[in-house]
Amino acid sequence: MPWNLDSDRPIFIQIIEKIQMDIISGQYAPGDKLPSVRELAMQASVNPNTMQKALSELERTGLVYAKRTSGRYITEDTTMITNLKTTLAKDIVAQFLDNMQRLGIQEEDVISLISEYIEGDKHDTVRM
Amino acid sequence: MLFPSFLNILKETNMTLLECKNLTKNYGNHTALSDVSFQIDAGHIIGLLGPNGSGKTTLMKLIAGLLGATSGSIYVREEPVGPGSKNIISYLPDHSYLDGNMRVQDIIDFFADFYEDFDSLRAYDMMAKLQINPRQKLKTLSKGTQEKVQLILVMSRHASLYILDEPLAGVDPAARDYILDTILSNYDENASILISTHLISDIENILDEVIFIQDGTLHTHASVDELRERDNKSIDTIFREVFKC
Structure with missing residues (x-):
């Protein structure tokens, strides 16, 4: 099921909003592992580069962090x-x-x- | 499966995959393309958009090496277009060139013989998902199904650059979604896809960049999210405004 994305706003911003919402609503618990860029891109029906950009931005804000070889995780900072x-x-x-x-x-x-x-x-x- | 951090390293090298320099193509007195220059990096999906007769097909044929430029040059991985570039470019033309009397499975064998990078398993897998019987002759399939077959063949190569000229025109919306998903899931991070289409709203969410061409000249080459941010509009709406008749 593709995510509900509008075409008239930057896609990466809408992805950030959607993941933020999933974190706040508890879809993702603190410390949960996020699916891979490619998996998330497939779920959302967007380009992996766009997904990558959104995740990098989430990482920059600290809401998501990367472990060197095992992927990205939701912050444990409640x-x-x-x-x-x-x-x-x-x-x-x-x-x-x-x-x-x-x-x-x-x-x-x-x-x-x-x-x-x-x-x-x-x-x-x-x-x- | 590559790790994301490894992908980052690959992406940061940002290798130029395709470079067009001052490209001009005349057909007799008619100028189809005039002084077009742009670059495409590896790992991107680029929409080539423009009204009918703006030069999209000509540009794609030049890159695929099926036409010679009147002036200017094209480099694929820093080499001029030639046999080497044809090996790494998978091109879907705007019309069929296959023999309608061949069975789908024979065409798959034919492609496997012809292209070293052709993945027969992937082709059969996609045919099965779209319920295309490989034993059927091409000419007995509907127009839309024939288009699906051709797109599957082109996407079953492990190429570095895919050039797709109007790949979705005759395909129903449900199959269109499947095909876009297939493109997203199959293309490797270092390959790029140049895709021309009029179905902008169907594909704009999977694009990284767009190139607008107008009367044979390059109008815009930009990231789709930057355009959306600048105008607060979809690429489809921006296109309709730029090319308003």
């Missing part, structure tokens, strides 16, 4: 993974607030909207 999770969550919030602003909704109203939504969601679950 603080780093937590920090990444926080950063990505903040990005999503920033994007969301941006959209709300475009709709002309004030920040305090956004908060009440969210509370109402969460409450409503709970009621829905109860009813079900």
